[in-house]
Amino acid sequence: MSSILTEAKVRDRVLAAVDELADEVVDFTAELIRIPTVNPPGEFYEDCARAIGARLEQFGFTVEYHAAEGRPEHTRAHPRVNVVGTLPGARRNPVVHLNGHFDVVPAGDGWTVDPFGGVVRDGRIYGRGSADMKAGIAAAVYAAEAIRRAGVRLTGTVEVSGTVDEESGGYAGMGYLAEMGRIARGRTDAVIIPEPLNVDRICVGHRGVYWFEVTTHGKIAHGSMPFLGESAIEQMGWVLEAIRRELLPVYATRRTEVPVVPDGARHPTLNVNAIHGGQPEGPVQSPCVADRCTAVFDRRFLIEEGFEKTRAEIVELLDGLTTRVPSFRYELNDLMVVEPVLTPPDAPVIGALGEAIAGVLGREATLVASPGTYDHKHVSRIAGIDNCVAYGPGILDLAHQPDEWCAVDDLINATRVLALAILDLVGVESA
């Protein structure tokens, strides 16, 4: 394709094709919402993979299914099945891969519509997973299809995958495809993950994660004479107090250069996910001083902090307590570490999406980074691909909420943007 005029005509034809298939992309989103792929435990994954695979086949893709053989979470009751579709072009490369996770978090309480009904009303598609991220999967599938219906032959390859378990780490999903080399540097040139980051924002990475467990030890005694024992719960109280007084004020002074949203997440954060001390919960208890207390902490660290420093600060805090508090004893157990990722500013996928957003929405794209981790980590860390971002329909804040919804306008605009970005990244052979 040489002339600028021809390129503009191709884009117009593809955008017209998106307009024509708008109802289909909404229906397909609703169809996916009606498959309740709730994680945990990971229900109806195979049904959802097959539904996506069938649609991709209908649209000219070659489809593969990859069950996460060997992963402990891949069980007979809850098989972890991923789907990858390939739409061949004139040549193999460039290969652009669009990946969406089809697992959703449990519905929870507080819904005013059926969370798995696929209700479309007043310009919104409601349901668990509507924004996060079945609309994104539908947008990816139909962006490729709009190009095909416009009669455009692409130079390289478009791949669309639907994967499992992103909400629980993605190790049997995108992590698995990266481990098996299905997505890899040298084979895959660009990856776009249509997570709900708002339709005019490109997400260039995320903060790091350090989950750790602290156990404190006391000495059991009769609950009527606590002075004869040592309460492990009291000991944990010292830990929480030290975090509040010594760590949180320091975290508040640190601010990353990475454009993490919302603004509060520009700083490091520390959440207590769970705490348990003493006897098991239940109606029957006997009077005892707690001899054991365990808490799980979720520390999100900045790329400027790094993991080593982050962990060293926790160890220093706990060791400080052993000298200050008589009889303080603890164990520290690392549960999960995810390094931060950041797409290089000159990555072609940022440029292509930026131009497409400007073309479709008439405004500049904003670069953001995510407060939490998502499948980008597997693309970056395991597959070794830097040219990866998240971009998709839906409002980030609505993810995991009751009455989750995605605006139909967002869905169609994201489909337009993804289609234009594919043209740019994959190349147009003939039209």
Ligand SMILES: [Zn+2]
């Ligand atoms: Zn998601």
